[in-house]
Every structure is written in C-alpha cells, then in structure tokens.
Amino acid sequence: MDAFFASVEQASKPSLRGKAVIVGGLGPRGVVATCSYEARVFGVHSAMPMGQARRLAPHAAYLVPRFELYRSISEQVMRLLRELSPLVEPLSLDEAFVDLEAGRAAWDAESARLAGTRLRADIRAVTGLTGSVGLAASKMLAKIASEEAKPDGLVLIPPGTERAMLEPMTVRTLPGVGPATGDHLRRAGITTVGEIAEAGEDELVRLLGKAHGHALYAMALARDERPVVAERETKSVSVEDTYDVDIHDRVRVGVEVGRLADRCVRRLRASGLSGRTIVLKVRRYDFSTLTRSETLRGPTDDPAVVAEAAARLLDSVDTTGGVRLLGVGVSGLADYTQEDLFAQAAGDRAEEPDQGPETAEPVAEPAPSPAERRWPAGHDVRHARLGHGWVQGSGLGRVTVRFETPYSGVGRVRTFPVDDPELSPAEPLPLVEPVGRPGG
DNA sequence: TCTGGGGTCCTAGACCTT
DNA sequence: TCTGAAGGTCTAGGACCC
Numbered sequence: 017m018d019a020f021f022a023s024v025e026q027a028s029k030p031s032l033r034g035k036a037v038i039v040g041g042l043g044p045r046g047v048v049a050t051c052s053y054e055a056r057v058f059g060v061h062s063a064m065p066m067g068q069a070r071r072l073a074p075h076a077a078y079l080v081p082r083f084e085l086y087r088s089i090s091e092q093v094m095r096l097l098r099e100l101s102p103l104v105e106p107l108s109l110d111e112a113f114v115d116l117e118a119g120r121a122a123w124d125a126e127s128a129r130l131a132g133t134r135l136r137a138d139i140r141a142v143t144g145l146t147g148s149v150g151l152a153a154s155k156m157l158a159k160i161a162s163e164e165a166k167p168d169g170l171v172l173i174p175p176g177t178e179r180a181m182l183e184p185m186t187v188r189t190l191p192g193v194g195p196a197t198g199d200h201l202r203r204a205g206i207t208t209v210g211e212i213a214e215a216g217e218d219e220l221v222r223l224l225g226k227a228h229g230h231a232l233y234a235m236a237l238a239r240d241e242r243p244v245v246a247e248r249e250t251k252s253v254s255v256e257d258t259y260d261v262d263i264h265d266r267v268r269v270g271v272e273v274g275r276l277a278d279r280c281v282r283r284l285r286a287s288g289l290s291g292r293t294i295v296l297k298v299r300r301y302d303f304s305t306l307t308r309s310e311t312l313r314g315p316t317d318d319p320a321v322v323a324e325a326a327a328r329l330l331d332s333v334d335t336t337g338g339v340r341l342l343g344v345g346v347s348g349l350a351d352y353t354q355e356d357l358f359a360q361a362a363g364d365r366a367e368e369p370d371q372g373p374e375t376a377e378p379v380a381e382p383a384p385s386p387a388e389r390r391w392p393a394g395h396d397v398r399h400a401r402l403g404h405g406w407v408q409g410s411g412l413g414r415v416t417v418r419f420e421t422p423y424s425g426v427g428r429v430r431t432f433p434v435d436d437p438e439l440s441p442a443e444p445l446p447l448v449e450p451v452g453r454p455g456g
Numbered sequence: 457t458c459t460g461g462g463g464t465c466c467t468a469g470a471c472c473t474t
Numbered sequence: 475t476c477t478g479a480a481g482g483t484c485t486a487g488g489a490c491c492c
Binding site for chain 1: 457458459460461462463464465466467
Binding site for chain 3: 020049050062107108109110111191192193194195196197228305306307308309310311
C-alpha cells in the first residue's frame with residue numbers, strides 16, 4: 017500500500033486530500049511513522065524526528081496513528097490476497113508476499129501482469145486506496161519491483177533480466193543492507209550490487225560475517241530461493257515506552273517497569289502464549305541502550321513472576337543520569353506454562369479455582385472526567401447536533417473539530433470546550449460508503 | 457524540541473556438559 | 475584425574491525492517 021497510514025487519513029478526511037499529511041507520535045520525542053507524498057516533497061520521511069518534520073513542513077496536518085482502523089483495512093486487503101493464493105506472507109500491515117503460482121493465479125509473465133492489474137483494481141474498489149504491485153520470480157526481486165512501482169503502479173521484472181537490472185543499483189537496494197552495512201561496504205570500495213557480485217563470496221564473508229556475507233552475495237546474483245511462508249510463529253512479545261522527560265527517580269523507574277511487565281503479560285496472554293526469558297530494555301539519557309535478560313526454569317504468563325524478574329534485572333542497571341525509554345519483553349515462547357506442568361503433575365487432584373487470564377487483570381481504573389478526556393489529533397468524534405467529525409487540534413481547554421466524513425465534501429470547522437457534553441469520541445467510518453447507505 | 461514501537465536475525469563471548 | 479574439542483545454551487548487543 018502507498019504511504020498507507022497517511023493515505024487512510026486522507027481517504028477518511030476529505031479536507032486533507034492532496035495535502036501534506038504526517039502521521040506519527042506528536043509528543044516531544046515523537047517520530048514520523050508515515051507521511052503523504054505531498055509531505056515528502058518537503059523532505060519529510062519515515063523515522064524523522066517530529067520536530068524536524070515540523071520545521072520542514074510547518075503547514076502539514078499532524079495526526080496520531082489509528083492502528084485499529086489501519087488493521088481493519090489491512091485485513092480487507094489481506095483477504096483479497098488470499099483469494100489469489102493460499103500462500104500469503106504478510107510483512108507488515110501494508111505489505112505482503114503472494115505466491116501466485118501456488119494459487120494458480122498466474123503461470124507466466126502475462127498472466128501475472130493480469131492478476132496484478134486486477135488486484136490493484138480490487139484493492140481500490142474495496143478500500144478506496146491505491147496499492148502497488150511488484151511481480152518477479154523471487155521475494156527479493158518482487159520487493160524491489162514493488163518499491164519501483166510506488167506510488168500506484170505495477171512493475172514486472174521479466175525472467176532473465178534480473179542480474180542486468182540489479183547491477184547498477186546501489187547496495188542499499190538489497191534487503192538487509194542498512195546504514196551500517198552500507199557504510200561497511202562503501203569503505204571496502206563497494207557501492208553497487210554489481211560490485212558485490214564482482215567482489216566474490218569469500219570477500220563478502222570476510223567483510224560481513226558468514227550468514228550476512230553468503231546471503232548478500234546470493235542476492236547480488238539475483239539468487240533468492242526463500243519460499244513464501246503463510247504462517248509464522250511469534251518469537252517474542254514486548255512493550256516499551258519512551259518518556260517525554262527522562263525519569264531520574266529510581267522508585268518511579270521501578271513502578272514503570274512493573275506497569276510495562278503487566279502490559280506485556282496481557283499481550284502475551286491475549287495471544288495464548290507464555291515465555292521463559294524475560295528481557296528488560298533501558299535506554300539512558302545519552303541514548304545508550306542496554307538489555308538484561310533472565311531465563312526462568314519454565315515458561316510463565318504470570319504477571320507477578322514477569323514483574324519480579326524485570327525488577328531483579330533492573331537492580332543490575334545503573335540509571336543515574338536518567339532514562340528515556342523502558343521496555344519489558346518475553347521470549348522463548350510456548351503455548352503452555354510451568355503452572356500447567358504443575359497442574360498436570362498434580363494429576364487427579366481435586367479441581368482448583370481457575371488461574372486463567374482474567375484473575376490477574378488489574379482492577380479497572382475509574383473513568384476519566386470529561387475535562388480529562390483526551391482528544392487526539394485526527395481521531396473521530398460525534399457531536400449530538402452537528403454529526404460526525406474529527407479532531408483537528410486541542411489545547412487550552414478547547415478542541416477544534418472538522419465536521420466531515422469519508423463520503424462528504426470538505427467540512428466546516430467548529431471549536432468547543434474540551435468538556436462539551438454534546439461531544440463524544442466516535443468509531444471511524446468505513447472508507448468506502450457501504451452500498452444502500454444514505455449519503456452523509 | 458534529535459532519534460518510536462514492535463519485531464526478527466545474527467554474532468560473539470562466557471559457561472557448561474559430554 | 476586432566477585436557478581438549480565440540481556443541482548447546484545463555485546473555486548482550488548490533489543491525490535491520492516496516
């Protein structure tokens with residue numbers, strides 16, 4: 017999908033179509049998640065600090081991500097892909113590999129081009145968004161082709177032309193070559209894919225190590241035998257938070273680690289998993305990052321056990337100077353727990369009260385008062401009299417709302433007190449108007 | 457106003473067991 | 475009992491991806 021998050025926001029907000037839209041964390045330490053092509057003209061790109069983006073594009077619309085909406089649209093697209101083939105490998109919310117041959121959706125270049133063209137039309141009809149398609153004989157080449165196809169295009173790499181096409185491209189084109197590897201290769205005088213092939217496998221292994229060296233050499237020769245894998249097992253589950261201001265208070269650091277452990281376990285349990293290795297991540301005031309881990313005797317999904325392990329790990333970390341990020345993760349995953357094994361060992365013992373997920377949930381927090389409610393920029397709202405709209409901005413006790421829907425024209429703007437009783441948060445509307453629904 | 461969040465994979469050293 | 479090789483596991487960190 018092209019500039020996915022930003023495109024979704026433009027589709028749901030008529031006033032933003034054709035405008036620079038930047039989606040990301042709006043806090044003092046936020047970064048750009050995605051931006052529209054109109055914003056890229058100003059030099060804004062993914063992973064750029066938000067402050068820098070604001071300097072480059074001060075008049076752009078700045079929105080916080082709405083992952084639930086993006087997930088639901090992603091699911092619509094994935095369904096279309098699965099109609100083409102049972103072998104669909106999602107890479108992220110907005111990207112996936114499809115083995116067209118396995119689904120008998122294509123058998124040669126022409127049938128592949130036809131399938132790709134139809135798919136793009138279907139994505140457009142179902143979601144209202146544009147997607148780009150890369151067609152090639154391997155995952156690496158398909159990925160390169162889809163990058164070339166963006167935005168809103170289709171690129172097919174004809175069989176037999178792969179090596180010639182790759183040769184002049186920069187090493188950064190190859191997946192797995194980031195800034196560090198790119199630099200490493202450049203210092204060795206290698207800047208193009210052709211030069212990787214010329215350097216030879218032994219030299220690549222000497223420069224980059226066994227795994228990376230062999231893999232990169234093969235890719236430079238356009239060799240990529242990796243199959244499309246539909247089901248991938250989760251290897252780890254983690255949560256992390258970056259704080260607007262560094263935390264210096266050791267007690268507060270401990271409290272935050274406890275909270276993160278709790279959140280992490282909730283995610284773990286929601287996936288029906290448990291894990292053996294607990295990982296604590298600390299990013300200090302100077303951006304130095306360290307991890308500490310502890311492997312338990314058996315997998316657990318007990319929030320108290322994870323929190324205790326995380327607290328023990330924290331004891332071994334010097335946080336003087338302050339921390340800007342804390343994270344807690346669990347790896348070594350299993351779909352049973354040590355407690356299950358004990359229960360199994362207990363055999364026919366009398367039935368015990370269930371120790372399932374619900375018993376460990378924290379007590380529900382009291383609902384915030386209207387004045388404390390947050391009005392995140394870009395989120396949908398409903399006004400009792402004026403209808404559906406979205407938050408254009410808030411602050412100083414006021415919230416500004418633009419009243420428009422994905423199917424309306426550009427809407428009008430009104431400002432309300434943040435505790436206006438007629439204003440409430442609303443669910444996002446579908447991007448394509450459901451058939452038979454009266455216009456809004 | 458410098459640098460998010462959630463992942464995967466690889467490497468390398470320490471340590472333990474066979 | 476000592477020694478060394480080999481292999482597995484644990485741990486920490488780096489790189490990369492979207």
